[in-house]
Amino acid sequence: MERINLADAKAHLSELVTRASNGEEIEIVRRGKTVARLLPPEPALEPFDWDALRRATQAMTPQEESAGDFIRRMRDSGPY
Numbered sequence: 001m002e003r004i005n006l007a008d009a010k011a012h013l014s015e016l017v018t019r020a021s022n023g024e025e026i027e028i029v030r031r032g033k034t035v036a037r038l039l040p041p042e043p044a045l046e047p048f049d050w051d052a053l054r055r056a057t058q059a060m061t062p063q064e065e066s067a068g069d070f071i072r073r074m075r076d077s078g079p080y
Helices: 006-011 013-021 050-058 067-077
Strands: 002-005 026-030 033-038
Touching (some): 006 026, 013 026
Antiparallel strands (some): 026 033
8 A cells, every 4th residue: 555645645636546446545644644545446236136036035935923023922932
């Protein structure tokens, strides 16, 4: 990770942003202390496959008892 002082970062911000977008990490310092860090962007998330979720849940058996009632029953009947 490269460290660059604030004055230089101001003068070369466009270049630093380009470098960060290409995967570099750049630390900006003022009087020797880190004040900011330029990081590469996180990779985009894959779109969620709603059809796969529907297929998975269609095969499940519906439960007679609600989740809240199930938790209450487990809480009240166990040693905990």
